[in-house]
Amino acid sequence: MVADGSHAPGGMASRSRGRANAMQRFARRRSTVAFLMTVPLLAIIIGLVAYPAAYAIYLSTLNRRMTAFAGTLNFELLFESDTFWMVAFQSCFFAITAVVLKASIGFWLAHMLHHIPDKGQRKWRGMLLVPWVIPPALSTLGWWWMFDPSYSSINWLLAVISVPEVPWLGHHWWARIAIIMVNVWIGAPFFMIMYLAALKSVPEQLYEAAMIDGASSFQRLRYVTLPMMANIISITVLFSLIVTFANYDIVRVLTNGGPRDLTHVFASYAFQVGILSGNIPRGAAVSLFMFPILALCAFFVLRSVTRRNKEQM
Amino acid sequence: MAEVSVRKVVKAYEGNVQAVKGIDLEIADHEFCVLVGPSGCGKSTTLRMIAGLEEITSGEIAIGGTVVNDIPPRDRDIAMVFQNYALYPHMSVYENMAFGLTLRKFPKAEIAKRVNNAARILDIEPLLARKPKALSGGQRQRVAMGRAIVRDPKVFLFDEPLSNLDAKLRVQMRTEIKKVHQTVRTTTVYVTHDQVEAMTLADRVVVMNHGVIEQVGPPQELYHHPRTRFVAGFIGSPAMNFFPARVENGSGALRVMLPNNIVLPVPADRTARYQGAVGREMIFGIRPEHLTEPKNLDRDNIAVFEVTPEVIEPMGMETLVHFWMQGAEICARIDPTTPAEPGRPMQLAADLNHMHLIDVESGRVL
Numbered sequence: 001m002v003a004d005g006s007h008a009p010g011g012m013a014s015r016s017r018g019r020a021n022a023m024q025r026f027a028r029r030r031s032t033v034a035f036l037m038t039v040p041l042l043a044i045i046i047g048l049v050a051y052p053a054a055y056a057i058y059l060s061t062l063n064r065r066m067t068a069f070a071g072t073l074n075f076e077l078l079f080e081s082d083t084f085w086m087v088a089f090q091s092c093f094f095a096i097t098a099v100v101l102k103a104s105i106g107f108w109l110a111h112m113l114h115h116i117p118d119k120g121q122r123k124w125r126g127m128l129l130v131p132w133v134i135p136p137a138l139s140t141l142g143w144w145w146m147f148d149p150s151y152s153s154i155n156w157l158l159a160v161i162s163v164p165e166v167p168w169l170g171h172h173w174w175a176r177i178a179i180i181m182v183n184v185w186i187g188a189p190f191f192m193i194m195y196l197a198a199l200k201s202v203p204e205q206l207y208e209a210a211m212i213d214g215a216s217s218f219q220r221l222r223y224v225t226l227p228m229m230a231n232i233i234s235i236t237v238l239f240s241l242i243v244t245f246a247n248y249d250i251v252r253v254l255t256n257g258g259p260r261d262l263t264h265v266f267a268s269y270a271f272q273v274g275i276l277s278g279n280i281p282r283g284a285a286v287s288l289f290m291f292p293i294l295a296l297c298a299f300f301v302l303r304s305v306t307r308r309n310k311e312q313m
Numbered sequence: 314m315a316e317v318s319v320r321k322v323v324k325a326y327e328g329n330v331q332a333v334k335g336i337d338l339e340i341a342d343h344e345f346c347v348l349v350g351p352s353g354c355g356k357s358t359t360l361r362m363i364a365g366l367e368e369i370t371s372g373e374i375a376i377g378g379t380v381v382n383d384i385p386p387r388d389r390d391i392a393m394v395f396q397n398y399a400l401y402p403h404m405s406v407y408e409n410m411a412f413g414l415t416l417r418k419f420p421k422a423e424i425a426k427r428v429n430n431a432a433r434i435l436d437i438e439p440l441l442a443r444k445p446k447a448l449s450g451g452q453r454q455r456v457a458m459g460r461a462i463v464r465d466p467k468v469f470l471f472d473e474p475l476s477n478l479d480a481k482l483r484v485q486m487r488t489e490i491k492k493v494h495q496t497v498r499t500t501t502v503y504v505t506h507d508q509v510e511a512m513t514l515a516d517r518v519v520v521m522n523h524g525v526i527e528q529v530g531p532p533q534e535l536y537h538h539p540r541t542r543f544v545a546g547f548i549g550s551p552a553m554n555f556f557p558a559r560v561e562n563g564s565g566a567l568r569v570m571l572p573n574n575i576v577l578p579v580p581a582d583r584t585a586r587y588q589g590a591v592g593r594e595m596i597f598g599i600r601p602e603h604l605t606e607p608k609n610l611d612r613d614n615i616a617v618f619e620v621t622p623e624v625i626e627p628m629g630m631e632t633l634v635h636f637w638m639q640g641a642e643i644c645a646r647i648d649p650t651t652p653a654e655p656g657r658p659m660q661l662a663a664d665l666n667h668m669h670l671i672d673v674e675s676g677r678v679l
Contacts, residue, residue, distance in 0.1 A: 208366050209399035213413035213460075214387040223412070227403040308403075311444050 053291075059284035066281060074285035083261055084269075084286070091265040091290075094176065095244040098183040102244075103237055105184065106191020113192070114199045125196070132189035140253040143182045144169075147254070172262035175255050179263060182250050187243075191236055198232040199225070231305050238301040242294050266290050315377025315467040315500060316342045317363060322372035324358050324524075332358045334524040335372065340502060340517075345494050347503045349511035350521035350547070357472055359521070360504045364470050365389050377467050392461035393470040397477060398453045400445040400460075406432075407441040410459045424463075431462040434496060435489075451482045458490070462497060469494075471503040475510060487513055508548050512536070520544050537667075542596060542676045545669055551601050551633065551644045553669070558597035560590040560670065569597055569670070572639040577616040580665050586679055587670055598669035598678075601633065604645040607662035614665040620645075621658045634661070 026032055063070040078084045109128060113121055131139065146153045147168035155165045168178045202225060210220045226233075248267035251257060257264040257272055264272065266286060274283015317340040324333040333355040340346045348356040361367040363374055365386035373380050381389050392413070400409050407428055414424045432438045435455040445453055454474060461469055474490070475483045491514055494501055505511055511518045512532040520527040520535065520543070528535060528544045539545035545553050559570045560579070567579035567587055577597075579587055607617045620643075626633040627649060634645040634653055645661050653659055670679045 203397070203399065205395045205397060205399035206401060208364075208386075209393070209395060209401075209460075210412075211366070211386045212364060212391060212393045213464075214416040216387075219416060224401065227401070230403070311403075311446060 056284045056288055059281050060288055062281040064279050064281060070281070074282050077282070078285055078289070083264075086262065087264045087266060087269045087286075088289070090176065090263060091245060094180060094183070094247075094265055095241055098180045098187065098244050099237055099240050101180065101184045102187040102191050102240060103233065105188040106236075107195050107233075109188065109192040110195035110199055113196055125193070128192060129189045131185050132187070132193075134186075136186050136249050137253055139186060140182055140250050143178075143185075144254055147178055169255055170259065172259055175259065175263045179250055179254055182254060183244060183247060186250075187240060191240070194232060194236045195229065198229045202228045231308055234301045234305050238298055241297060245290050245294060316340060316344075317346075317468055317500060317502060318373075318375040319359065319363070320373050320375070322359070322362060322374060323370045324355070324362060324367060325370045331524055333362070336521075336524075336526050338519060338526065338529065340500060342500055343498045345491075345501045345503065345514060345516045346519060347505060347511040347515035347517070348519045348521055349505055349508055350527075352506060353523075354521040355524040356504045356506075356519075356521045360470055360472055360502055363468070363502060364391055364393050390467045391470055392464045392466040392468075393472065394454075394457045394461050394474045396473040398445075398457040400453060400456055402445055404444075405441065406437065406443050406445070406448070406456050406459075409445065409456055410463050413460065413464050427463040427465070428459070431459040434462065434493060435459050450478050451486060454478065454486055455489070458493060462493065465497075465499075467500065469499050469501040469503075471501065473505055474503075475505070475507075483510075490514060509550060512548070518548075520547060522547075539669070539678055541678060542598070542671045545598050545671065545678060549600055551646075553598045553600050554604065554641075554643045555671075556597045556638065556641065556643075558595045558670070560587055560593070560595055562591050567591065569595075569668070571597060573618075575616070575618050577663060577665055577668070578614075579668075580614045583668075590670055590672070590679060594673045595679075596671040596673055598671055599663055600667065601644040601646040603664040603667040604643070604661055605664070606647045606651045607660055615662045616665060617660055617662045619658050620661055622653055622655055625653050625655055634659075 059066070060074050061069055061071060063073070113124055113128070116124060145151065149167065149170060152165075152168060154168070158164075158166065167174055169175050206224050206228070207220055210224050215223060245265075246267050247265060248271065251263060251265055251268040252271070255263045257268050261269075261272075266289060270283045270287040272283075273286055274280045277283075317338075319336055319338040319340075321335050321337060322333055323331060323335050325331045336355075336359065338346075338359075348359060350356050358367055362369050363376070365381065365384065369382050373382050375381065376389055376391065401412065404412065410428045410431060411424045414427065419427075428441070429438070432441055435458060437452060437455050437459060440448060440452060440456070445456065448456065457474070471490070475486055478486060487510060490503075494514075503511075503514060512535075515532055517529060518532055518535050519529045522543050527547075528540045530538075535544060535548050539548060539553075542555075546555065556571045561568050561570055566581070567584050569577040569579060571577065607615065620634075620636045620638070622634045622636050624635040626635070630649065632647050632649045632651070632653060634647055636643050636645075647653060647661075671677065672679060
């Protein structure tokens with residue numbers, strides 16, 4: 001597009017000078033320049049977001065062999081399937097529990113770090129970020145070893161304090177908990193670093209004013225810290241909810257959906273149905289199911305963020 | 314309401330850097346006391362120690378007769394106005410002002426009464442529903458003051474509250490603060506680096522420098538009878554002029570010898586006071602308004618000399634004349650009707666009834 005824009009005036013000039021001038025003026029206009037500058041981004045969005053999304057919608061309307069249009073049949077079949085509703089429940093349970101835990105632990109860690117003197121803080125910050133920077137597939141593999149029924153180091157530690165063996169990946173509720181544990185371990189540092197940045201931006205004088213106004217440390221947290229961090233909390237929770245809902249690698253490596261498909265989430269189930277079982281249209285329908293839920297969340301969260309920004313900043 | 318006592322208070326930071334070096338200060342009930350000094354002089358640290366926001370290294374602070382060293386800020390019954398107002402951005406003006414009372418579990422009706430009353434005093438009634446973001450600097454300053462007033466505390470603490478305002482608004486808010494103090498009569502400790510603010514607001518001014526108190530006194534006393542060279546130079550705008558000087562004994566009267574062979578006779582009533590300075594290196598100090606055109610002056614104690622002005626600054630009600638003497642810039646204040654031009658020599662008269670002699674070594678004013 002850029003090339004077109006710059007070549008066009010030259011080509012036109014040979015035929016009509018007036019037309020060429022008009023084109024040059026057009027190319028120099030601020031709005032044109034602005035548009036040209038957004039072209040790379042538009043190309044990425046169209047190529048990597050809009051096209052796959054539209055193609056997924058198209059796929060979800062085909063029959064299993066992808067030979068004929070099947071309308072909403074795939075969705076209707078999903079609604080009638082118990083497994084699908086179990087996956088929907090498990091996805092929501094997994095995403096909500098994991099995000100709440102990640103946010104709480106991240107907030108607690110950020111608070112602890114914030115109160116360490118600057119010199120030691122960097123060391124701790126670096127160490128606490130490690131789970132987040134290791135490739136998840138790799139670290140999940142490590143966890144898989146620790147949960148392994150025969151060699152579980154966690155069970156070995158539990159045995160030391162006389163706690164009976166836990167069937168980590170053998171029982172569906174324990175498996176669900178294990179998946180959440182790993183996700184929280186990987187994701188909490190992200191919340192920690194975001195909340196630490198937010199904590200550092202709260203003016204110290206607000207705390208001093210609250211102290212003089214008579215606020216206890218809990219009240220300072222409740223009336224100063226949390227409201228001042230509300231926007232960053234909303235945005236990180238929304239962001240994490242989207243990423244966690246779409247999580248695939250942990251379930252795939254740790255349980256592969258088992259036992260008895262009871263730990264599948266939307267992404268791993270879509271993969272199972274679409275790729276492993278060869279029903280691509282049905283898999284596309286599963287993966288599309290996340291979209292309206294997340295879109296609704298995003299709408300409400302971003303609306304409240306905008307409102308707060310208008311009022312406070 | 315209460316008096317504030319600061320006794321031998323020291324504040325030392327890591328590495329034994331002393332920000333406040335054992336100061337003593339008694340602030341009476343209802344008094345408006347201003348701590349003034351250049352940045353780093355320890356005035357804000359002192360205020361923050363009174364507030365309980367800084368720990369006291371040694372010494373003690375008492376509010377209303379109770380030693381508060383180990384009492385947290387919220388139990389000291391004080392209210393503070395910060396330089397950047399420190400309003401809670403997520404709360405409305407009403408909520409900001411009511412916050413302290415809500416935390417102290419005041420009945421809703423009482424809170425409403427107090428907030429409305431403070432809003433009336435400060436003329437911010439129409440703003441109560443707004444968020445701080447929707448307020449101008451001056452309005453925010455009023456809300457910050459309102460937050461202090463509603464609490465009806467024993468002591469108000471102000472930490473450079475006008476520094477963030479433009480010059481015009483600063484003058485206006487200064488008057489406002491004075492008016493509020495005259496209405497509520499709460500003991501007030503006010504920190505500023507602006508000596509004009511200090512002079513106009515204070516019942517008593519405390520001049521601090523390098524962590525010690527240089528002088529405490531009513532504004533006029535500090536202006537006319539500074540005790541140290543620092544106070545003499547700090548209080549007053551434009552600042553006092555200083556010249557290196559020698560005091561000599563000549564035929565029964567003392568004379569001050571200035572650079573450029575200017576000889577000034579010491580007024581007879583000061584002879585005894587300055588006797589000890591004879592033969593020693595001294596600093597001669599005189600304020601710009603006592604260095605003026607030679608008219609309407611008591612002929613006994615004036616000394617007329619000629620200078621060449623380099624810069625003339627007409628201020629409207631007066632004209633400032635700047636000239637240089639041995640590398641030091643000297644400022645004189647003359648009547649705006651007196652003709653003065655840069656580069657054209659003119660006569661100035663020093664009113665020696667208002668001269669100051671400062672000991673170079675000790676920095677004390679004799």
